[in-house]
Amino acid sequence: xxxxxxxxxxxxxxxxxxxxxxxxxxxxxxxxxxxxxxxxxxxxxxxxxxxxxxxxxxxxxxxxxxxxxxxxxxxxxxxxxxxxxxxxxxxxxxxxxxxxxxxxxxxxxxxxxxxxxxxxxxxxxxxxxxxxxxxxxxxxxxxxxxxxxx
Numbered sequence: 001x002x003x004x005x006x007x008x009x010x011x012x013x014x015x016x017x018x019x020x021x022x023x024x025x026x027x028x029x030x031x032x033x034x035x036x037x038x039x040x041x042x043x044x045x046x047x048x049x050x051x052x053x054x055x056x057x058x059x060x061x062x063x064x065x066x067x068x069x070x071x072x073x074x075x076x077x078x079x080x081x082x083x084x085x086x087x088x089x090x091x092x093x094x095x096x097x098x099x100x101x102x103x104x105x106x107x108x109x110x111x112x113x114x115x116x117x118x119x120x121x122x123x124x125x126x127x128x129x130x131x132x133x134x135x136x137x138x139x140x141x142x143x144x145x146x147x148x149x150x
Contacts, residue, residue: 001041001059008062019069045072053079067097071106078109083117086110104138107131111144121150 005011015021024031026040035044035052043065045054054072074089090110093102111127114120124147131141132148
């Protein structure tokens with residue numbers, strides 16, 4: 001990460017603009033136990049209250065790191081019930097990083113956020129259709145399959 005991802009200008013700018021990064025050595029007590037660090041690199045997206053909203057383990061190239069952090073920010077908004085902000089953030093992942101590993105999950109959560117915001121099934125149906133068409137082998141397409149019955 002230190003040689004490939006972190007030095008990338010887009011990563012530096014994104015992190016400076018969007019998050020408060022904290023780097024902790026893997027064996028730092030008590031944080032290694034609190035966050036159950038089993039392998040590195042480990043990324044944990046926390047809210048201001050210290051609650052975990054997303055985590056990812058392993059090397060990520062620059063565009064994957066940015067999309068994963070955005071996914072975590074979206075899940076933070078989702079968890080606190082700020083569905084409009086969640087939709088905007090998940091849309092940012094989908095539109096700017098459509099080939100990323102985070103994109104299928106962002107499609108799924110954008111649909112769920114749209115449903116929770118509107119109480120209408122259309123966002124769930126749209127999420128399933130997008131997952132079926134663009135990410136048919138993803139676990140998120142399988143999880144969204146019941147939405148086609150709505």
